[in-house]
Structures are given as C-alpha cells and as structure tokens.
Amino acid sequence: xxxxxxxxxxxxxxxxxxxxxxxxxxxxxxxxxxxxxxxxxxxxxxxxxxxxxxxxxxxxxxxxxxxxxxxxxxxxxxxxxxxxxxxxxxxxxxxxxxxxxxxxxxxxxxxxxxxxxxxxxxxxxxxxxxxxxxxxxxxxxxxxxxxxxxxxxxxxxxxxxxxxxxxxxxxxxxxxxxxxxxxxxxxxxxxxxxxxxxxxxxxxxxxxxxxxxxxxxxxxxxxxxxxxxxxxxxxxxxxxxxxxxxxxxxxxxxxxxxxxxxxxxxxxxxxxxxxxxxxxxxxxxxxxxxxxxxxxxxxxxxxxxxxxxxxxxxxxxxxxxxxxxxxxxxxxxxxxxxxxxxxxxxxxxxxxxxxxxxxxxxxxxxxxxxxxxxxxxxxxxxxxxxxxxxxxxxxxxxxxxxxxxxxxxxxxxxxxxxxxxxxxxxxxxxxxxxxxxxxxxxxxxxxxxxxxxxxxxxxxxxxxxxxxxxxxxxxxxxxxxxxxxxxxxxxxxxxxxxxxxxxxxxxxxxxxxxxxxxxxxxxxxxxxxxxxxxxxxxxxxxxxxxxxxxxxxxxxxxxxxxxxxxxxxxxxxxxxxxxxxxxxxxxxxxxxxxxxxxxxxxxxxxxxxxxxxxxxxxxxxxxxxxxxxxxxxxxxxxxxxxxxxxxxxxxxxxxxxxxxxxxxxxxxxxxxxxxxxxxxxxxxxxxxxxxxxxxxxxxxxxxxxxxxxxxx
Amino acid sequence: xxxxxxxxxxxxxxxxxxxxxxxxxxxxxxxxxxxxxxxxxxxxxxxxxxxxxxxxxxxxxxxxxxxxxxxxxxxxxxxxxxxxxxxxxxxxxxxxxxxxxxxxxxxxxxxxxxxxxxxxxxxxxxxxxxxxxxxxxxxxxxxxxxxxxxxxxxxxxxxxxxxxxxxxxxxxxxxxxxxxxxxxxxxxxxxxxxxxxxxxxxxxxxxxxxxxxxxxxxxxxxx
Numbered sequence: 001x002x003x004x005x006x007x008x009x010x011x012x013x014x015x016x017x018x019x020x021x022x023x024x025x026x027x028x029x030x031x032x033x034x035x036x037x038x039x040x041x042x043x044x045x046x047x048x049x050x051x052x053x054x055x056x057x058x059x060x061x062x063x064x065x066x067x068x069x070x071x072x073x074x075x076x077x078x079x080x081x082x083x084x085x086x087x088x089x090x091x092x093x094x095x096x097x098x099x100x101x102x103x104x105x106x107x108x109x110x111x112x113x114x115x116x117x118x119x120x121x122x123x124x125x126x127x128x129x130x131x132x133x134x135x136x137x138x139x140x141x142x143x144x145x146x147x148x149x150x151x152x153x154x155x156x157x158x159x160x161x162x163x164x165x166x167x168x169x170x171x172x173x174x175x176x177x178x179x180x181x182x183x184x185x186x187x188x189x190x191x192x193x194x195x196x197x198x199x200x201x202x203x204x205x206x207x208x209x210x211x212x213x214x215x216x217x218x219x220x221x222x223x224x225x226x227x228x229x230x231x232x233x234x235x236x237x238x239x240x241x242x243x244x245x246x247x248x249x250x251x252x253x254x255x256x257x258x259x260x261x262x263x264x265x266x267x268x269x270x271x272x273x274x275x276x277x278x279x280x281x282x283x284x285x286x287x288x289x290x291x292x293x294x295x296x297x298x299x300x301x302x303x304x305x306x307x308x309x310x311x312x313x314x315x316x317x318x319x320x321x322x323x324x325x326x327x328x329x330x331x332x333x334x335x336x337x338x339x340x341x342x343x344x345x346x347x348x349x350x351x352x353x354x355x356x357x358x359x360x361x362x363x364x365x366x367x368x369x370x371x372x373x374x375x376x377x378x379x380x381x382x383x384x385x386x387x388x389x390x391x392x393x394x395x396x397x398x399x400x401x402x403x404x405x406x407x408x409x410x411x412x413x414x415x416x417x418x419x420x421x422x423x424x425x426x427x428x429x430x431x432x433x434x435x436x437x438x439x440x441x442x443x444x445x446x447x448x449x450x451x452x453x454x455x456x457x458x459x460x461x462x463x464x465x466x467x468x469x470x471x472x473x474x475x476x477x478x479x480x481x482x483x484x485x486x487x488x489x490x491x492x493x494x495x496x497x498x499x500x501x502x503x504x505x506x507x508x509x510x511x512x513x514x515x516x517x518x519x520x521x522x523x524x525x526x527x528x529x530x531x532x533x534x535x536x537x538x539x540x541x542x543x544x545x546x547x548x549x550x551x552x553x554x555x556x557x558x559x560x561x562x563x564x565x566x567x568x569x570x571x572x573x574x575x576x577x578x579x580x581x582x583x584x585x586x587x588x589x590x591x592x593x594x595x596x597x598x599x600x601x602x603x604x605x606x607x608x609x610x611x612x613x614x615x616x617x618x619x620x621x622x623x624x625x626x627x628x629x630x631x632x633x634x635x636x637x638x639x640x641x642x643x644x645x646x647x648x649x650x651x652x653x654x655x656x657x658x659x660x661x662x663x664x665x666x667x668x669x670x671x672x673x674x675x676x677x678x679x680x681x682x683x684x685x686x687x688x689x690x691x692x693x694x695x696x697x698x699x700x701x702x703x704x705x706x707x708x709x710x711x712x
Numbered sequence: 713x714x715x716x717x718x719x720x721x722x723x724x725x726x727x728x729x730x731x732x733x734x735x736x737x738x739x740x741x742x743x744x745x746x747x748x749x750x751x752x753x754x755x756x757x758x759x760x761x762x763x764x765x766x767x768x769x770x771x772x773x774x775x776x777x778x779x780x781x782x783x784x785x786x787x788x789x790x791x792x793x794x795x796x797x798x799x800x801x802x803x804x805x806x807x808x809x810x811x812x813x814x815x816x817x818x819x820x821x822x823x824x825x826x827x828x829x830x831x832x833x834x835x836x837x838x839x840x841x842x843x844x845x846x847x848x849x850x851x852x853x854x855x856x857x858x859x860x861x862x863x864x865x866x867x868x869x870x871x872x873x874x875x876x877x878x879x880x881x882x883x884x885x886x887x888x889x890x891x892x893x894x895x896x897x898x899x900x901x902x903x904x905x906x907x908x909x910x911x912x913x914x915x916x917x918x919x920x921x922x923x924x925x926x927x928x929x930x931x932x933x934x935x
Binding site for chain 2: 040042073080081644645647672673681684688
C-alpha cells in the first residue's frame with residue numbers, strides 16, 4: 001500500500017516536471033519564432049531611421065549585401081565589440097527588408113578565391129596597428145561591402161571604419177541602396193561659370209596650381225542619385241521644363257535675357273539655388289591671393305542681378321565678409337622657423353571661416369560682459385545676436401550635431417541677408433524666408449582688398465614672412481576693432497509666390513544667331529521678317545493665301561513644306577506666356593560663396609590649408625540637393641540626433657577667462673574621485689548601519705526576554 | 713557580510729565618474745552576471761542544506777504550509793535580499809544622470825534584466841542546496857554551474873572555444889547561457905533565435921563566420 005502510494009507520488013512529480021519542461025519548450029519555441037524588439041534608448045540609437053525604412057519598403061527587387069569582413073576572432077580586441085554593431089545593423093536591414101534584403105558574410109583572409117574576387121571589386125584590406133601587452137603589431141583588416149540589386153546593378157564600398165553608432169553604418173548603406181533601386185533619377189539643372197583666377201597650389205604638392213577651377217567634383221558626388229544636366233541659357237533659351245531645380249553657381253556676366261529665363265523659372269515654381277561670389281581670389285603658383293572682381297551682369301545689361309534678388313527679398317552687396325574669431329576660422333599652413341629648423345605652422349585666416357552652431361546671444365563673452373557691468377544698451381545689442389546655424393532647418397540641423405557644430409567652410413564669402421527695414425524682414429507678399437547661416441558677432445564687411453595674402457612675398461626669408469604675417473594681422477585687428485560687433489548673413493532660404501522682376505519692364509528679346517548676309521538683290525524678293533519676340537505676330541510669306549489652279553507645282557510644294565517647317569520651328573522657339581507672379585510656390589536659396597564647392601577645395605587640392613576637409617563641402621552640396629525636396633527620403637538619415645552624454649562637473653560658461661584650465665581639470669578629477677567614493681561607500685554604510693541596528697535590537701530583545709524569565 | 717562585499721566589489725570594479733567620459737552603466741551590467749554567479753551560491757547554499765543538516769527541515773514540514781509555499785517562501789527571501797542590493801546600487805545611475813545626462817531607458821531595462829537573472833540564479837542555487845546536506849558542497853556546485861553557464865555565453869570566450877569545438881556546440885552554449893539573453897537586453901548583444909541555431913547547424917554561425925568555398929557564393933543571380 002505504502003509502496004503504491006510512493007509510486008504514485010513519483011509518477012505525479014515526474015509528470016509535473018515533464019509538463020513544466022514541455023511548457024518551457026513551447027515558450028522558447030514561440031519566443032524564437034515571433035521576435036519582439038524594442039529600442040529603449042531615448043535617441044533610438046539602434047533603430048534604423050524612417051529614411052531607411054522608406055527606402056527598403058520601396059524595393060522592387062532583391063538586395064544582396066556581400067560583406068567582406070575579417071572574422072571577429074582575428075580583429076583587434078579594441079574593435080571586436082564594435083563589429084557587433086555592424087552585424088546588428090545588417091540584421092536590422094534584413095528584418096526591415098522583409099525578404100528583399102539578404103546579407104552574405106565572406107572572409108577574404110581564409111579563402112584566396114574570395115580574396116581575389118574582393119580585390120577585383122576594388123575591396124582591399126587595410127593595415128591596422130594593434131597595441132598588445134608588450135608590443136605593437138600590424139594586422140590586416142578587411143571591411144568592405146558589395147551591394148547588389150536585382151542581379152545587374154551593384155555598388156562597392158571598398159573599406160569603411162568601425163563605429164559604435166548604427167547611424168554610421170546606415171549612412172554607408174542606405175544611400176547606395178537608394179541609388180541602385182531608384183528607377184528615374186531626379187533631374188537637376190546646373191548653370192556654372194568657372195573661375196577665371198587660378199586655384200590649387202603646387203607649392204605643397206597640390207595639383208592644378210594657377211588653373212581656373214570648375215565645379216565638377218561635387219557633381220560627381222551627387223551624380224549617383226541625381227541627373228545633373230547643364231542648362232544652356234544662351235541664344236535666348238529658357239530653362240527646360242523638366243528641370244525643377246536649378247543650381248546657379250558663381251553667376252557672371254548674366255545678360256538680361258538670362259535673367260528673364262531665371263525669373264520665369266522661379267515664376268513657374270522652380271527651385272533656384274544661387275552660389276554667389278562677389279570677388280574671387282586667385283591662388284596662384286605663389287599663393288598670391290590677389291583679387292579678381294566677379295561681375296554678375298554682362299556689360300550691356302540694363303538690369304542688375306542684385307536688383308532681381310532684392311525684388312525677391314534677398315539683399316547682397318559687393319563687400320567681402322571676414323570673421324575675426326579664431327575659433328571659427330579655417331587655418332592656413334605655412335613654413336616657419338622652429339627650434340628644430342623649419343617647420344609647418346598653422347595660421348587662422350579670417351577670410352575663410354565656418355558658421356557654427358552657437359547661440360551668440362548666450363555666448364560666454366556676452367555673459368562675461370554682463371558680469372563686468374557693461375552698459376545696458378551694448379548688452380542688449382549683444383543679447384540680440386542670433387545662432388550661427390538655423391537648427392530649425394531640416395538640412396542644417398545635421399551640421400549642428402556633427403562636425404563640432406561647424407557648417408561648411410566659406411572661402412572669401414559675400415554677405416547675403418533678407419531685405420529688411422528697422423530690423424524686420426520686408427519680404428514680398430506671399431514669401432517667407434530666414435537667414436540660415438550667419439557669421440560670429442566678431443565679423444566685418446569691407447570692399448574686397450586687392451590682396452588678402454598674409455604671408456608676404458614668397459621670395460622673402462622666413463623672417464620676412466613672420467613680419468608680413470604680423471603686419472597683416474595688426475592691420476586686420478585694427479580694422480575689425482574699429483567696427484561695432486555685428487553678424488552677417490551667409491545663406492538665406494525663401495519660399496513662396498515670388499513677384500516677377502520683369503513686371504512692368506520690357507521683356508528682353510531672344511537673340512537668334514545672325515543669318516548670313518544675302519547678296520543685294522530685288523528687295524521685294526526678301527521674305528518679311530517676323531518679330532523675334534513674337535514669331536507669329538506677322539504673317540510670313542509662306543502663309544500668304546495662294547490662288548494657283550491645277551496640279552501642284554513641285555517647286556511650290558517644296559516651298560510650302562519649308563514654310564510649314566519654319567512655322568513649326570517658330571512655334572517651338574516661342575516663349576511661354578509671361579508670368580507676373582508665381583502661381584505656385586517656388587523656392588530660392590542664396591549662398592554667399594561658391595568657392596566651397598570648387599574643384600580644388602572639394603578635392604582637398606588646396607595645399608597648406610590646414611585641417612579643412614573638402615568632403616564637408618561635398619556633403620553640404622549633397623545635403624542641399626536632398627533638402628530641396630528631390631530626395632527627402634534621405635533627409636532623416638543625416639539628421640539623426642545623438643545626445644552627448646559626457647560627464648562634466650564644471651559648466652563651460654561658468655569658467656572665468658583668467659582661470660587655469662589645468663587647475664580646473666585637477667579640481668574636476670578631485671570632485672569625481674570624492675563623489676565616486678561617496679556613491680560606493682554610501683550604500684555600504686547604510687547596510688552596515690541597518691545591520692548594527694538589527695543587532696542592537698536583537699540584543700535588546702534578548703535582554704528583555706532574559707529579564708522577563710528571571711535570567712541576567 | 714554578503715551585501716557589503718557585493719556592493720564593494722561591484723562598485724569598485726564597475727563604477728566610474730571620470731570627467732569627460734561617457735555617462736553609462738554598461739560596465740555595471742556587463743559585470744552583474746559574473747558577480748551574481750559568484751555571490752549568489754553563497755546566499756542560496758543555506759536555504760535547504762542548512763535545514764537538513766540541523767534537522768530543522770522536519771520541523772519546518774510540520775508547519776501548516778504546503779511544499780510549494782515553502783519553496784516559494786525561501787525563493788522570495790533570497791530574491792528580495794538580492795533585490796534590496798540592486799536597489800542600493802541605484803545611487804550609481806542617479807549620480808551619473810545628474811552630471812552626465814544618462815539615458816535611463818537602457819538602465820531601467822538593465823535593472824529589470826538583472827532582476828530576472830537574479831531569480832534564475834537563485835533557483836539554480838536552491839536546486840543545489842536541496843541536493844546536499846553540506847552547504848559548502850551546494851555552494852561549490854552552484855558556483856561551478858552558474859559560472860560555467862555565464863561564461864559560455866560571452867562572445868570572447870565563444871571565440872576561443874570556437875577554435876576547438878564545432879559550431880553547433882557553440883550555438884548550443886549560446887542558447888543555454890543566461891548571459892546571451894541578459895547581454896541582449898543590456899548591451900544589445902547577439903540575439904539567439906531558432907534562425908541563428910539553424911544557421912549554426914549549417915556551419916554559418918553569426919558569431920564565427922567561416923570562409924565559404926568560392927563556388928558556394930552567389931554568382932550573377934540573386935539567391
């Protein structure tokens with residue numbers, strides 16, 4: 001009986017355990033089948049942006065990402081963990097691709113056939129220095145990708161870096177996928193005028209020194225996703241209808257007819273981007289930096305381009321802008337005399353600078369001024385300074401977050417503002433706009449100096465160079481210190497229904513190529529010329545009624561055909577109806593510099609320029625096109641916000657100007673150390689205190705008990 | 713003593729407030745599984761083994777409570793003590809957030825993960841405590857098991873093991889290690905799913921890519 005009961009207990013226990021295991025197996029099975037993922041980081045660090053989601057959801061064909069990667073176990077320890085982020089990111093692509101995206105991992109270091117294939121594709125291993133316990137060693141790292149779309153199109157990324165941020169890999173992957181999957185590229189018109197003065201600098205290994213510069217390299221950057229087409233406005237032509245965005249780069253010698261073409265392009269709702277330059281400084285073989293004025297208008301032009309911009313609400317002038325704040329300036333390299341002989345030094349240069357993401361109304365120097373008891377009027381003016389970059393703008397937002405908050409480098413820029421009266425913008429009715437980039441308040445404008453070369457004669461000695469630099473900066477300081485502190489606009493953006501500049505003005509006629517002069521003959525035999533502007537205003541000789549009877553004469557038939565063809569040609573050349581006001585919203589962006597996208601600067605072929613990277617200008621150009629609505633899918637990609645989460649104990653604005661930074665750092669270290677000790681020991685003291693209290697309480701209870709039972 | 717030692721070790725090893733470094737609790741949550749594996753057996757060893765050794769288990773069984781209630785009671789006692797210790801580490805993220813704009817989402821999820829991990833480890837500790845009369849034996853058995861289960865899920869250890877063991881063994885270790893799941897919560901580590909297991913069985917484990925023969929890759933046509 002007892003034995004049977006025991007057997008029953010065992011059976012029940014075994015059954016329960018088996019049931020439990022079965023239940024657990026079910027949970028594991030369903031959990032692995034339906035995965036739920038959640039990104040709880042406030043910045044959505046591990047979530048692919050809406051841009052990528054849009055691109056992947058629009059895929060019509062399959063994408064295969066071939067990842068040529070060094071295996072994790074062969075990676076240096078420092079980057080091994082970071083590799084996981086790449087794989088997570090690729091996994092996200094697969095998940096979001098819903099069967100349209102697949103990833104294949106290939107190891108070129110273990111299989112020669114794979115290695116050879118990778119090399120054929122242009123993917124190559126890079127040497128990486130690894131610091132071991134005792135010595136440094138060099139390891140070869142492969143980290144490249146081939147993205148294939150639909151079996152026929154492909155894009156290769158030869159090598160990319162390691163980053164703990166998903167956004168880095170997203171920025172690498174999504175644009176090529178978009179580029180491969182797009183069926184028709186948006187068409188963007190380009191009307192660019194090359195520089196006349198030279199660029200580049202052969203002195204320090206640059207190429208193309210002294211040669212006029214074009215704007216082709218940025219086009220290379222953007223050509224994957226856009227069709228950039230040259231727009232010809234000569235011979236009275238208008239902007240083609242299929243061009244919705246027009247880039248007018250460094251306008252020069254514009255005729256009235258060309259201005260009319262631009263005007264009507266805006267009136268038709270086009271997006272016009274103007275890269276202005278009032279003056280260009282040649283970077284000759286000896287880096288002379290002598291000025292060469294850029295005239296916007298052709299010599300025989302009656303109408304001024306700046307007046308046309310003013311009609312639309314943009315004010316620009318012929319002055320040169322410079323920024324005296326060294327923190328925002330670009331640097332020039334130059335050779336100087338050091339302790340160990342000649343060495344390269346860096347010189348901040350006020351005519352090349354960046355707009356930066358800083359609210360200048362809240363800048364440290366304004367606060368210090370307030371503490372020092374500056375006069376109220378001055379302080380009020382200082383507090384009205386605006387941020388250097390308009391962070392509300394979807395395009396420029398990304399500059400505020402990355403690149404140390406710096407906008408693109410501006411080289412010898414000119415001023416671009418909104419038309420205003422009494423400090424308030426006076427824009428045409430139906431138009432809104434804002435200044436998108438500004439200088440720091442330590443800026444000034446001046447008529448373009450004949451030379452902005454701080455280095456003096458290239459034939460002088462190093463001492464002469466030092467003297468020239470001192471003189472240049474002394475003179476510059478004297479000029480800027482005599483000015484009131486003020487900011488100047490560098491880029492404006494407007495949109496709305498712009499009024500035509502040609503309203504109430506004579507419309508410039510088309511200029512047709514001159515017809516070859518005919519020999520003098522019977523004047524009655526000459527055809528009647530039509531009005532060049534209004535082709536069908538007068539009847540042509542071919543359109544005269546005829547009263548010929550009988551079978552058609554072959555000669556007459558030929559003349560009739562020719563007349564028909566001419567009529568068709570005239571119809572084609574006829575201007576569309578003149579628009580006085582844009583019936584639909586147009587967009588106008590004016591940037592006070594074109595050098596930032598010049599070939600020599602984009603290609604980093606601008607020797608001695610210090611840390612400036614031309615890629616910033618290229619990125620600016622590419623982002624600008626995306627912003628203009630041609631490819632808003634990718635805007636979110638560049639604007640992903642990542643909050644800085646760094647431990648700081650001293651507010652930067654709380655620093656006094658005369659405080660020793662090393663001392664501040666030491667104080668911070670001391671504070672951190674004390675705080676850490678308190679945070680670690682605090683809970684321990686609490687536990688020990690509670691322990692002591694419980695012990696005392698127990699002792700007292702024991703004592704009370706013993707007393708109650710008559711013990712001691 | 714257990715609590716003081718735990719707080720001292722975890723605070724000393726994982727907590728940093730160095731200026732200009734990232735305000736994150738990632739290191740803390742990386743160490744939590746290992747420290748739990750070391751400290752929890754000491755806490756759980758007494759739960760049943762001591763009762764059996766002192767002969768108080770029989771007395772306990774005479775109380776008007778059922779066996780599941782007893783088990784649950786002992787489990788909760790150990791679990792709540794651990795929970796209290798985790799609560800005592802809350803000043804760490806609070807101070808970080810004051811001086812460094814801490815992202816609370818992963819931290820809260822990390823604590824939730826640590827609670828779940830603690831409950832699993834307490835259960836394992838209780839199992840070994842119930843198997844023997846000797847506390848020290850129960851402690852060593854639990855320590856060995858938990859430590860083994862923890863480290864076999866660590867990517868660095870898996871890479872080392874991968875040099876000697878077949879992929880499916882590595883995948884199996886990943887599947888049974890609590891570290892795999894805990895790290896996927898706190899640091900978004902490798903998530904192991906059925907798909908990954910199948911890939912591993914095909915010789916394509918995500919944690920350890922092996923070179924494929926060139927002939928196997930897609931040539932010209934999408935797979």
